Amino acid sequence: MIKAILIFNNHGKPRLIRFYQYFAEDMQQQIIRETFHLVSKRDDNVCNFLEGGSLIGGSDYKLIYRHYATLYFVFCVDSSESELGILDLIQVFVETLDKCFENVCELDLIFHMDKVHYILQEVVMGGMVLETNMNEIVAQVELQNRMEKSEVSDQ
């Protein structure tokens, strides 16, 4: 199970947060801060796994992250997920964002948080991996966007 997905930038500013377990807002912020603190002090050439995020879960949970340019993508997962599998999933997610936004950059995420959420919803649902095939994900996202557009033009 995936417990949480956090995207924040090099300064720790959250760009997307998605908790699959309930935490109150202040707790969520604290988790983001702690995670940022843990992740940001690591070099880029060290491994992408981290234990010891004390706020979520405990010893069964791991932080698996990737760092792209200005953004950190952090998944907090338990031991039922494959570490390398989740790394691949992050890659799939980012590539999907890249396709949907055409050369995605931090600004896209800043201004279109809702859209990023909709894309993520096609990848992970309720903490479980829903789809790993990028083409399928992109197709579903586009169909929904088209539906939205048709509704706008109806007005």
Added chain:
Amino acid sequence: MALKIVKGSIDRMFDKNLQDLVRGIRNHKEDEAKYISTCIDEIKQELKQDNIAVKANAVCKLTYLQMLGYDVSWAAFNIVEVMSSSKFTYKRIGYLAASQCFHEGTDVIMLTTNQIRKDLSSPHQYDTGVALTGLSCFVTPDLARDLANDIMTLMSHTKPYIRKKAVLIMYKVFLKYPESLRPAFPRLKEKLEDPDPGVQSAAVNVICELARRNPKNYLSLAPLFFKLMTSSTNNWVLIKIIKLFGALTPLEPRLGKKLIEPLTNLIHSTSAMSLLYECVNTVIAVLISLSSGMPNHSASIQLCVQKLRILIEDSDQNLKYLGLLAMSKILKTHPKSVQSHKDLILQCLDDKDESIRLRALDLLYGMVSKKNLMEIVKKLMLHVDKAEGTTYRDELLTKIIDICSQSNYQYITNFEWYISILVELTRLEGTRHGHLIASQMLDVAIRVKAIRGFAVAQMATLLDNAHLLTGNTQRNGICEVLYAAAWICGEFSEHLEDPMQTLEAMLRPKVATLPGHIQAVYVQNAAKLFATVLRKHEGETDSHAAQETSQLLIDRLPLFVQSANLEVQERASCILQLVKYIQKLQQKKVEVAEEVTALFAGELNPVAPKAQKKVPVPEGLDLDAWINKPPSESESEDEKPKAVFAKEEPKHSRSRHTEVDEKELARRREARKREQANNPFYIKASPSSQKVYDAPGVEHIPVVQIDLSVPLKVPGMPMSDQYLKLEEERRQKEKAERKKEKKKKREKRGKERKADSGPESEEDIAPAHQVDIVTEEMPENALPSDDDDKDPNDPHKALDIDLDKPLADSEKLPVRTHRPEVLKSPAEDRVNESIPQETKKRSGKEKKEKKKGKEKDRKRSKEEKKKKKHKEVEEELLESHPEEAVQSEETKEAATPPTSTSAEIKPTVHWFPVQKSSKHKKKKQKKEKEEKEKKKKKRHHHHHHHSNAGGEDSVQNGTVEEEEPLPPMSNYFLLAENSYIKMVYDIQGNHQDESKVVVSVIFENKSDSFLKSMEFNVLDSLNSKLQRPEGAGAHDSLTVPFQLPPGISNEAHFVFSVQSIVMPQKLKGTLTFIVKSDESSTHEKLDFKLHFTCTSYLITTPCYLYDAYAKLLESGDLKGSSLRLEGINMPFHHLLARICFHHHFSVVERIDSCASMYSRSIQGHHVCLLVKTSDQTVSIDAKCDEPSLLGNVLDEIKQTFSKC
């Protein structure tokens, strides 16, 4: 109306949308909070408007603000409004907001049930999809209960997109509403074979997640998963399945054996690192579960370790990390294979990545032995010196202590060395772990009595140099060790060389700067030292020294009397007054030492940390009972707590304790005492044994010259290194000595061995001095088990549900009714469900008890047989057998209507046949008493047992309800018969060996005489040969391994090797035996012909997937043939059952009066049948890759039906 819309859109043009909000926030970096609060006010205004577009826009902005940490729960109702918009655009916004901020405590969730239900059944798939996604995040027990049925329907939706979402969300539903698991499980299982890979993957995902928590309930799915594993190419699915197997193998070692081969193949073939890694992980889990037996593990272990080494050596840090992680799993069971890679792991300690260093440290923990402990710790100490960053250094420190103290200091051969290491660690600047070092010092000094002298000397030095530790205010953490030092010096002051000096050190003014609790210990222990000094000088003519000591205390203590710390103050003033009084007595030349020492008489024993928890509740004490009458509660509150209490009671651990009766306790106490007696580390607390111990113990310590005058911070070589050298020398010397005295030393070595619990190779390292470690005290009657780690609040506990039990009528998902009836509480539900089921399904055991005594006897003998079979060779067990355990009972009671429903979950195929199913194997020797019953019974069993092979298939097809039960059938054919003996036989193949079949022959004594010396022989043909024991000639006969008393039957097995299986064959044979009656004995013989039909080479092999079956048929590799049977006058399902039973087929699919069937030969030929029936005519179209085999099988089928 039109005007209104226009007005609405104009309004919106002036509203901020999400982008504007974000931009605004970015432009107000200085006063962000203020800006946002004005935005929130705007949003509140927008939410008040009727226009849904405006509302949706507002909600969208709120979602963003929520991310920034603002609580938006006040808008929950508006979110629900937006969710219920008919437009997808707004609905999506609403559900997103809900999924971000709704939780179980959100009260408006109650209002959403109908809206969500509407969306779930919407004709637009994306409405449904969005609702499912949202629901997955905020599903509550109520929603789960109300919507479970709707979601279950969606699992069969036409669109795979909806199906996969519905499947995934079921996991959440199960968690919140565990009662739904059993009714929904059959459909979930179906989805494992969904044509869409995404749905399949989702189902695998859910079941893996379920099985991870309660693996035993999912063992019956293992064959299905095994098949998926060998057929799937989706790495995601494979990884999940392989991980699942990792959880299942500990429960079923036979599964592990099956897995090793395909996993090894995957390891060799896959290019995906993630898959490779998970395979290695599961192989490790398998090997752990198999850790005993199986000689050829070492190859697999080697493979794993090799692959992991490659990972660890990889430049990719992620692989390195994972390699180390997996390595630590192997370490637990196969430390030797890991220890050979010590070089690599030590190298990882130097890695720049902290995660990797920490993993490597973990591994070190398991790699130490008596031999290398000192060496490894030395290396770690070097790292401690080098380490930058306190976290890593602290981690190193704790690891050093962990490594050394593990399993009761098992690997420490020289405690002096360990004390020096601890002392060296006190030099660490700014560590948080001062208390840890202190507690180790205390622990060692208290429990290892032999070391006290040395420890006290070291602690005295430490106290003397306390300024080094306390000099820097930042070093606060480390001054905790002074607590230990002072206590040790005081408590064991008799070992001090110069107590006076230590006393002086403890009363220095600087001490007053230490934390209060340490000062308190100082003061208290100063008094102890004082007592020691007094005693030392007692009897001396010149009492000057003693008086000087008193004066010292009187001079220094007032400083502590003024302490702000109450504890220090109180102790100091007490002791000060005491000393003053003593001084008076001293001046009167009264001998006081005896009395002063008496103040601190008696020894403290170590108490285990868990001791308090382990004190058993005395009998008759009910901790949950009210002491006073409970206050009367208002009625509304009365209901709820009661229910909770009743529900939790059985789980209560305490109530279980009291159940243990007195006898059991006494037994445990006894066992514990025995264990203690055998434990060389345990010393009984009686004073006499202590004395005995003390004397030789102290003598035994070799005098190691340590220059105590050398200050702690010696430049150059640290102290502990000396020990390393000494130790090496000592070992060498010992080795040399041992060589000399090898023969004489037998006795002594034996003693050493006793004390040494380390692995064999280390046996020859004797500890530097015999050391006894006192075990910590536990309360009398302490319970040995450690069941306190389980979390009673784990939500997964509720999902521990037996899924193999057929569904009861009461187990249905609640369906919406117009006027919802009052819902039963879950507890009630459970009772309902258990009543009918328990009686029906408990594998017939209870049922039997209700029957007549005769039946009871049968059961008993059956169980006995079961036990015997346990011992039988496992290979035999691996044959696949149609399962009957439960059903055999059902068919026996043919009159009772079948209870199964189409939704029944049942292990269809038995890959690891349960013991019961292997009825063919009878233990050779049996008690004569049982024999009669068994004879009758055996028949029964064979009949029922096999008839079910067919019966079960029809259950699968959901048609059993209307069909009448099957007549009994037997697979045993008459072999030969005369007036003395009757032989019936059956031939079975198995997949394990493609050239062997087993002939089971039941010998029945028909005469009144005793039959013995039975010898069984056949004339081998070129193709088929009886397997004789090694060394026997080709024509020798085999002795039947039992004798037969009158009227008794028994079964023997003979293995035949066959080459070609395409033709049936007959072998001639003879049975010779001696008939022994009271008067005479005669030699008799009986000839027979053993008929190897082609059918007997077929093995019932289930075919799960119709797709695979269809593919096989389409492949064109198979050649066809057909058969027509006229005048068949039996129900179709009987016909199928007969084919299944007599010819070892299984039904792949049945549609009305047409069925496809499948079987495989022991040499892997596929045989497929398409059986159709229409008024008394049955046509069988058959395909097989071997035409002559097929022809013969068809002939045999024809024969079967011509007989009836």
